[in-house]
Amino acid sequence: MDFSIKPIDAKTGLTGAKTGVIAVGVFEDKKLSQAAQSLDRKGQIAAALKSGDISGKAGSTLLLRGLDGVAAERVLLVGLGKEQELSEKNFVSAVQATARAFATLGAADGAIALPLDQVRNRDAAWAVRSAVLAVRDAGYRYDTTKSTKEAAPGGVKKIAFLSAAADGVVKSAVAQGLALANGVDLAKDLGNLPPNICTPSYLADTAKRLAKDYGFGVEVLDRKQLEALKMGSFLSVTKGSDEPPKFIVLKHLNGKAKDAPVVLVGKGITFDTGGISLKPGANMDEMKYDMCGAASVLGTFRAIGEMNLKLNVIGVIPACENMPSGRASKPGDIVTSMSGQTIEILNTDAEGRLILCDALTYVERFKPAAVVDIATLTGACVTALGHHNSGLFTRNDDVHDNLANELLAAGKTSGDTAWRMPIEDAYQEQLKSNFADMANIGGPPGGAITAACFLERYTRKYTWAHLDIAGTAWKSGAAKGASGRPVPLLTTFLINRADGKA
Missing domain, CATH: 3.40.630.10 (Zn peptidases)
Structure with a gap:
């Protein structure tokens, strides 16, 4: 699994991100994260929330395809819990759910645009390290002593964190997360x-x-x-x-x-x-x-x-x-x-x-x-x-x-x-x-x-x-x-x- 940090394009924003899937957060009470709002040009994400297709509870997910005006092939909505209470626990639940969903998709690459800098009492570097650990944990397999090795898992192999704060501190967090x-x-x-x-x-x-x-x-x-x-x-x-x-x-x-x-x-x-x-x-x-x-x-x-x-x-x-x-x-x-x-x-x-x-x-x-x-x-x-x-x-x-x-x-x-x-x-x-x-x-x-x-x-x-x-x-x-x-x-x-x- 390859990880990287990519800054959000100042002109096209998230809508111009060409990738197999992009994960964005949604909250309970039918509220969208800033990233989700930027992708919701035709109201399709808001409609999914309003209809109850996704609750917004931490760890809930919903996959949407072909959103109008969005370059990404798929958009994964990920529940973050209550907007004012984005806790460490809820964020980790969200990235674990993202990892599970990414592992089942036919996309080779994906992007995470969850609110890395909005977790209560934590910074974006912490969020990136936690996400890397969650994704790697979800993908861990032991088959060393099996006569037939497990087939290599499918799904997303390259993940980019989309962040407005793609500075050296956050980039080093990816390296730390991988080493850990x-x-x-x-x-x-x-x-x-x-x-x-x-x-x-x-x-x-x-x-x-x-x-x-x-x-x-x-x-x-x-x-x-x-x-x-x-x-x-x-x-x-x-x-x-x-x-x-x-x-x-x-x-x-x-x-x-x-x-x-x-x-x-x-x-x-x-x-x-x-x-x-x-x-x-x-x-x-x-x-x-x-x-x-x-x-x-x-x-x-x-x-x-x-x-x-x-x-x-x-x-x-x-x-x-x-x-x-x-x-x-x-x-x-x-x-x-x-x-x-x-x-x-x-x-x-x-x-x-x-x-x-x-x-x-x-x-x-x-x-x-x-x-x-x-x-x-x-x-x-x-x-x-x-x-x-x-x-x-x-x-x-x-x-x-x-x-x-x-x-x-x-x-x-x-x-x-x-x-x-x-x-x-x-x-x-x-x-x-x-x-x-x-x-x-x-x-x-x-x-x-x-x-x-x-x-x-x-x-x-x-x-x-x-x-x-x-x-x-x-x-x-x-x-x-x-x-x-x-x-x-x-x-x-x-x-x-x-x-x-x-």
């Missing part, structure tokens, strides 16, 4: 791959390809190096698997040399059986998605690499499988983490925190400006927040906590939202152990919170946030597949930092 969409697609592809293909070694090879394509620094540590680093907690998880563990480090050092990096740490459990604490068989196939934290880091690196983002960013991915065998860790085992703290493993299915804690200790060497870990960590977070918001935890529960506010704002801007969850010392009591410095679980009450409390013990030398994406990283049922989240949130967060909006 490419990052999301990579995260989806990695998540959707089966676990016999997407192994820790596959993730490491993906990181190496990204490094080659975008000039990143890359390092992959193997078992012997992890043993030398005394990562006993991480290594305890991989003991039951024949797949070798990998500890992946990516470096995008495109900021000022003196600037401390932002570090992203992604959980990379490429398949999680639960280990000796074996999971139920139903839906266990979805445990291939337990590496979506790692996938989101790799997807974000692809996006910022394409953008050539002026920022220092380091990605760290501890990757392994969690399998049962005669070598596997057992409930009751005690292991020593890289930090020197000891952990009583009460449940081998609480393995994500065991690999992350050593990664969080490892990143101290970078003297980071901030660290964000991303993990499909707990089913408890799904119970608490469902599938709409990722769980956000930071050590400082003060409402003025800058890192939390940055991440929340990036989530709202990108539509990849998170919700602030509590984390306080009272919950730490649940992690007490009679035999080690801590247990790896704190019981059912507040399970997502105690998991975050466990990680917090390893992050006290820097500013830190934790994103629990167990409810947002993939979809189940008929729409089963990786979502690519939270690549939009993370990338937007980094863009804001690079732009000095932190």
Whole structure:
């Protein structure tokens, strides 16, 4: 899919735009957007609204052909909701509906003339990025492991945004939107791959390809190096698997040399059986998605690499499988983490925190400006927040906590939202152990919170946030597949930092 920005011709306006289809907005209460009015020379659009052929509700559509005095072959009317309340949600619904309609047409090219600069509290650049993401999401297909590939989708292949404000800022928004969409697609592809293909070694090879394509620094540590680093907690998880563990480090050092990096740490459990604490068989196939934290880091690196983002960013991915065998860790085992703290493993299915804690200790060497870990960590977070918001935890529960506010704002801007969850010392009591410095679980009450409390013990030398994406990283049922989240949130967060909006 090709995207571009084209200014509206000063002489002919929208009526002179030669294209297979042009999308314009209409509102509820039978009102036309300015673009729709300019095309309605003979009152055909107004008549369609008056007759009730289209309601104007956000996401509704109606295709008209052969409008008098209009060069475009087709005009797609797209509902935007109430005129005075053009919200982010209604705009995104409109561009998603546009993408679905464009995909079914026999036109090779199309144009979007929705009111990009009229979305409440957003600018035209935001609208363009959102539209690019919506169109690409609608066109995403996974057929990598099918013997017969799906036929290439028909419909519009080239989309131009028609805007009176076709300046450099809006044009760069197209490039940003494409880079972001490419990052999301990579995260989806990695998540959707089966676990016999997407192994820790596959993730490491993906990181190496990204490094080659975008000039990143890359390092992959193997078992012997992890043993030398005394990562006993991480290594305890991989003991039951024949797949070798990998500890992946990516470096995008495109900021000022003196600037401390932002570090992203992604959980990379490429398949999680639960280990000796074996999971139920139903839906266990979805445990291939337990590496979506790692996938989101790799997807974000692809996006910022394409953008050539002026920022220092380091990605760290501890990757392994969690399998049962005669070598596997057992409930009751005690292991020593890289930090020197000891952990009583009460449940081998609480393995994500065991690999992350050593990664969080490892990143101290970078003297980071901030660290964000991303993990499909707990089913408890799904119970608490469902599938709409990722769980956000930071050590400082003060409402003025800058890192939390940055991440929340990036989530709202990108539509990849998170919700602030509590984390306080009272919950730490649940992690007490009679035999080690801590247990790896704190019981059912507040399970997502105690998991975050466990990680917090390893992050006290820097500013830190934790994103629990167990409810947002993939979809189940008929729409089963990786979502690519939270690549939009993370990338937007980094863009804001690079732009000095932190």
